[in-house]
Amino acid sequence: MFKFKTPSNKTRKIMSEVALGSDIDYEKSAIDKIKDLTHHEEVKITSSGNNSIFIALSAIEGDIIVPDQGGWHGFKQIAKFLNKNIITLKTDFGLINPKEMDNLEINDNSALIFTSFAGYAAEQDTKSISKYCKNNGITTIEDASAGIGDSKNLLGNGNYSDIILASTGSPKMINVGSGGFISADDDEIFKKSALPQKLSKASQITCSGIDCEIDNVKENLEATINATEYLKKHLTNSLHPDKRGVNVIIPHEDAKDISWNLKQNLTTDKSGFITTCPNYNRVKSKAIAIEVKNLDYGCLKKENLDRIIExxxxxxxx
Incomplete structure (x- = not known):
């Protein structure tokens, strides 16, 4: 049986201690660590990733551009709730080619929101996305829930993305079980979204968990990427085989039945790590996704990966 990813024992211990009472300001410590990761000057810790999205989108005056697949369904749901005009960008199974925006009618002060990894399977070219958007006056919003702590400094990097946000719920890379954050250099973003910030303030318990989990995020992300790469090397038909990712997506016409079979043999102690497409959050075609990112890091050993391959x-x- 595989083990589903949970916060570390150290994180759980610290969160328990804070729940019993502590004078330590974990929020400030966590914010300082997030600044080091994102290279942004301003950081707010929130009660959830969706609240971070709400704060970001509420500060945008123009259109909200979303990928046609491989994003997060909350992008569209929250933009719709905020009465924003939503523009859908055609992608290559979630991967963004910025030049596709040449074909769109985009108003001034608009923003593109995307995830670090398209469908969790392939890293976005943040450099080219950033260059295009800066040249065309489009704000870039990166959901780095799965990409924060990138050792190559390409994902979750404020030098490329104007706004970076993340969920720190389960089973994200900063795996606390709740909470999130948003970062930016432009403090106008936070001035325009003062009310939703007040409504989404995180507790010191959540802040303490983020502060602790973030210490190992680089190592944990690297382990997840390496495990995913190992699986891709032993497959001939996965999507985006040459791209870094934290899951493997395999197109198949019988995806539903095969996913059911896999779930019977690749079991976990809690939630599973096999998902079925079509799914906007992955790809909008029939496929099976092996969610490596959901697994405890102790499960990412060669013998366990070989069992998945078998x-x-x-x-x-x-």
């Missing part, structure tokens, strides 16, 4: 072979997915 099950994929049995189901003719290799």
């Amino acid at each position: 099950e994929l072979k049995i189901n003719n997915l290799q």
